[in-house]
Amino acid sequence: MIKYTNYTDNTSEMKRFDIAAIGELNVDFILNGIESEPEIGKEKFASDMIVTLGSSTAIFAANAASIGSKVCFVGMTGNDMFGNLVAESLQAKGVDTSYLIRSNDVATGATICMSYGEDRANLTYQGAMDVMGYDDMDLSVFENTKHIHLSSLFMQTALLRDIDKVLAKAEENGVTVSLDTQWDPIEKWAMDWKNVLPHVTVFLPNEKELMALTGTSDVEEAIAAVQPYLGNAMVVKMGSKGSLLIKKDGSRNFLASFFNKEVVDAIGAGDSFNSGFISAFVAGHPLEDCQRNGNLTGAINTTAAGGTGAFASREAAEKTAKEKFNVELL
Ligand SMILES: Nc1ncnc2c1ncn2[C@@H]1O[C@H](COP(=O)(O)OP(=O)(O)OP(=O)(O)O)[C@@H](O)[C@H]1O
Ligand SMILES: [Mg+2]
Structure with a gap:
């Protein structure tokens, strides 16, 4: 078993990667300015x-790499032109x-995203993301990284089966793990x-998830259900309210979001919250500081369009952190 009380051993190790992100990959076709909803038999x-x-x-x-972590990606695409687009974009x-x-x-x-004002209707073909299982992976990644981040499990049938x-x-390799299902x-x-x-x-759900x-309709009930099973800590993401850190021993820290007007x-x-939290975590910062960094990168995300717009570079993210929120990015 890993001892979670002291991360210094982990941080002092010279590994090629800080984080291996294990998850889904796809291309998005975002259609805007659609005249009316699609109808069968019409164009x-x-x-x-x-x-x-x-x-x-x-x-x-992308955002963890942008703010300075050494990140690799474990995922599957087809051997096709969209696979090239994915690899080159990463x-x-x-x-x-x-x-x-x-x-x-x-x-x-691939996902076809049909935008209607603020709302989107998405249609996804899972393709290769659904078939990548444990046996497909080059297992040397577990020796070469400090941490793995697992995400979007329910979009990946084979990965969920092999979790x-x-x-x-x-x-076995002393690698810490974060999970955002x-x-x-x-x-x-x-x-x-x-x-x-x-x-x-570190378990990283939002309130609804x-x-x-847990099959409950109340956040406190849901927290009580998972508390005895936590490996080390959980952060419940709460949108514009902020986040709640809960440790294995039951101690809590609610942190309001950084206000973006x-x-x-x-x-x-x-x-983006996950990228700020985990980047700080692999650098050896205490959980409360990781949470503050997560709230900060979540807030920075809301200052530009899409998920990566505000993270063009570490300098750009640092500047937003200072100018808009008056906080130092870890
Ligand atoms: N409007 C906002 N203003 C400031 N900070 C925000 C805002 N929305 C989100 N955040 C920050 O980002 C964090 C993560 O956002 P959120 O709770 O929406 O995650 P999520 O539900 O997992 O989102 P996603 O849909 O991207 O998966 C929040 O805990 C908060 O700190
Ligand atoms: Mg989420």
Whole structure:
């Protein structure tokens, strides 16, 4: 078992990567200016389209790399032109792609995002993201990273099936683990959380996900349900309210969000929170400081469009932190 009380051993190790992000990869086709809703048997026009790297785990990886962590990505795409787009986009963000898996059997996943004002109707073909399991991975990644971040489990059938193996391998190698399950699109919440959470160093749900996972309709009830199973700590993300840190011993720290009076959008705020929290965590900072950094990167995310717009560089994020929120980015 890993001892979670002292992280200094972990931080002093010279590993090639601070964080291996294990998760889904896809391209987004974002259609804007749609004249009316799609109808079977009819053709309609959108006045604008953006083709870009999608995936919430990719936002996490890109922003963690941007603020200074050494990040690699473990994920699967097809051996096709969209797989090239994904790999090149990650590289452009400073994320190492040597652990990407290119499948000849299945295409890169894609999401068609139809924007209607503030709302979006999304349609996803999971493709390669759904088939990457433990046996597909180059297991040397567990020797080469301090930490793994697992995300969007319910979009990845094979990874969810193999979660025990991934967690056991991490434990065997003294690698700490964070988990953000994200929402389950089919709302079955078929994760054996009582067996999974004890092996997770930092669990990172939002309020709705925590309630859905535990089958409760009250946040306090949901927290009480998972508390005995926490491996080390949990942070419940609460949107513009802020976040609640809960440690294994039951102690809590609520931290209000940094107020942004000019929110552009909150797309990817949760992933940006994760990137700030985990970057501070792998650098050896106490959990309360990691939480403050997470709230800060979540707030920085809301100052520009999309999940990565505010994290063009560490300098840009530092400048926003100072000028808008009067806080130092860790
Ligand atoms: N409007 C906002 N103003 C300031 N900070 C915000 C705002 N929205 C989110 N944050 C910060 O970002 C953190 C994460 O956001 P949120 O709770 O929406 O995560 P999430 O539900 O996982 O989001 P996502 O939909 O990206 O997965 C919050 O805990 C908060 O600190
Ligand atoms: Mg989230």
